[in-house]
Amino acid sequence: MSGVARTGRNPQLGRNGELAHLLSLEGLPAEIITHILDTAEPFVSIAEREVKKVPLLRGKGVFNLFFENSTRTRTTFEIAAKRLSADVINLNIGVSSTSKGESLLDTIDNLCAMNADLFVVRHAQSGAPHLIASHLTAIGRSGIHVVNAGDGRHAHPTQGLLDLYTIRHYKKDFRALTVAIVGDILHSRVARSLIHGLTTMGVADLRVIAPRTLLPGRVESLGVHVHYDMREGLRGCDVVVMLRLQSERMKGALLPSAGEYFKNYGLTPGKLALAAPDAIVMHPGPMNRGVEIDSAVADGARSVILPQVTFGIAVRMAVLSIVAGPVA
């Protein structure tokens, strides 16, 4: 399925190059990323108004389709859509292992019949949002937009965008930066989206720091420098992005133990001291304190983990209001 996205016209873009769906940061032009980040900026201050809303998506139906649980992402999309005055319908669809493509598209057909305008899709299967977008075109409903809220190991573009927004907010120019992404790169759609976003924006030095068992094969081909030694990898970094270590990884053969992982790849004040003196620390959440990050760092002066959450709402508002615009 992932091969489809790479052939022919970028399926996210309309005929005039406008953003019709947000499926992945891979292949998304820098101008569109910049347009999204610029648009997010005035949305940040909406929360300070007496009426915390703008009327852009008034009367539009935004359907949150979560085939996989995620309270935080669903909530921030819901807040974003509501601040744009959309009507939000939350559907938590637990998906059984047997229900595959056909029932997914049946669900979509039914929701189209309920006059949806926009689908926000979270799915355990890589490529599900892309499949939905292609299906909408096939059934002549290309006026309905799809935003990927995380699919399998593939992509989590709005998380990548909010990470880019946060980095730009604190560090201004991507082209001067050294950024390290630390942890479970192999299973992380967050890492994949951020890597594509940062390389498109021309970051100077992009590093991944992880044990061999948590790195995908040929990861260098994505334009990153690989470090197995965390201390060496953190040296001089302007931005340190920590990834969540999912507890199920501990049970497998990929890692010895949580304690061992923390010793080698956990971010402590001592290791952070090797980065640039004004380095910022990011984490997509939810955090495992004492596994990938020390509390002293997570709650410390360099941590921008909570601003990431606030910016995430503004970035999602920007994405929703840009994709819901006219498409040629």
Place this chain on the structure above:
Amino acid sequence: MDAGVPDAERALEALAARMRPAVAHDAAFVGIYSGGAWIAERLATMIPGRHPLGFVDVSFYRDDYARAGLKPNVKRTALPFEVGGASIVLIDDVLYTGRSVRAAINELFDFGRPGRIELAVLIDRGGRELPYEPTYCGARVAMARNLSIALSRDAQGRLSLGVEPA
């Protein structure tokens, strides 16, 4: 200067002259980006009193979003005063259909309930599609529908008006 449009600096003088005797001494001046913002800044220096400055970008309130989408580089609306109960002069460069004014008034109300809103414009070119009239106006011109008036500001802050195809 293009034929048919007045001199911007002279129109600004005329606008200020009409506002001086009438505007409340503490009225906030709120300019609509981008031309209205320049004029609000200038008027604040030309009209006596204490006039808090604010700026609105009406992009999120426009009625043509479904047709035209969002323009790039939307600015942050900033109203650094208590909007509830305030006397506000909304300021724009060119008053035409009235749609920007409607959008701006809608936006102001999301910050509070203003005590009074007046409208000051540098140029009124007619062609209204909504029932808004300026309280204060610098100059009136008649302009064909296929033309648009553009305000520009040079490095010294001098304003000038030009005409371009719409």
